[in-house]
Amino acid sequence: MGLANLSFLYKTLVLEHAKSPHHYEANLPTNGHQVTLHNPTCGDTINVSLQIKDGYLNDLCFNGSGCTISQASASMMTDTLDGKSADDAQKLIQGFLNLCMGKPISDELKQGLRDAAVMGTVAEFPARIKCATLAWHAVQDILNQQK
Numbered sequence: 637m638g639l640a641n642l643s644f645l646y647k648t649l650v651l652e653h654a655k656s657p658h659h660y661e662a663n664l665p666t667n668g669h670q671v672t673l674h675n676p677t678c679g680d681t682i683n684v685s686l687q688i689k690d691g692y693l694n695d696l697c698f699n700g701s702g703c704t705i706s707q708a709s710a711s712m713m714t715d716t717l718d719g720k721s722a723d724d725a726q727k728l729i730q731g732f733l734n735l736c737m738g739k740p741i742s743d744e745l746k747q748g749l750r751d752a753a754v755m756g757t758v759a760e761f762p763a764r765i766k767c768a769t770l771a772w773h774a775v776q777d778i779l780n781q782q783k
Contacts, residue, residue, distance in 0.1 A: 646754045649712075653751065654704040659714035661685070661697040668695060669778045675766050680706040684774040688782060691722050696775070703767050705758065710771035712752035722779055724748075729776050736765050 664670060668687040674680070680702030687694045696718040698710045713732075717725045731745035732752055738759030746753045758768045 646757050649751050649754050650704060650708040653708035653711035657698075657707055657711035659697040659711065659718065661699055664697060664699060665695065669782070671774045671777050672700075673770050673774045673777070675702070675706070675770050677763070677766055678703060678706075680767055680770055682706065682710055682771045682774055684710075684771060684778065686718075686775065686778060688722060693717055693720055693722065693725055693775075698771060698774075702770075705755075705764055705767040706770050709752065709755055709768045712750070712755065713771045713775065716748070716750050716752050717775060722782070725775065726779055729772050729779075732772050733769055735759070736768050 664683055664685040668685050670683065670685045672681065672683045680700070682698055682700040682702070684696070684698045686696040696714045698714060700707070700710070716728060720728065728745065728748050731741045732749055732755070735741050735746075735749070735753065735756035736758050738756075755768045758764045
């Protein structure tokens, strides 16, 4: 895929997810695991809620405020991780974090990341990496607490 096409795809997907975020809940359920993370650099705040049933992530949702990248990434994260096993979610999270840092990941992981794979372009803009990874770190924190 050419650079111009990749740039267009990135902009389209990010704007689509930011404008109409998937799994956004103004009032998060109180019966699951929750975590709130804040990015003091730019003021992004993400609240994530999920349930873990039989080792699988369910009812994954978020709310919060922040830049287009943080909100779009949170939306993509919910699409990617909801319904996954905790082990698969950890692998996808680590793959996403590596991708955002500019590290290579397998084609299999890229496919598993779905729309979120386009966020790998933030590696070119170090100040935006925290924006893109905030929601992913929130789920990682929940999973680490469950171990």
